[in-house]
Amino acid sequence: MLFEERLRQMKQGAYLFNFGRGSIVDTTGMLSVLEEDSLAGYYTDFPEEA
Numbered sequence: 001m002l003f004e005e006r007l008r009q010m011k012q013g014a015y016l017f018n019f020g021r022g023s024i025v026d027t028t029g030m031l032s033v034l035e036e037d038s039l040a041g042y043y044t045d046f047p048e049e050a
Contacts, residue, residue: 001023002016002024004028004032005029012038015043016041018046
């Protein structure tokens, strides 16, 4: 699972594309990282996570 700590280790300005099923990405942590502009963006094709 991609927790907030792991998401913070991604290169600044990276985009995260999630094509997996289930709760692979910690959405709360991902939102925190996005709000701090560490990640440039996030995409998922899973409607419940959009």
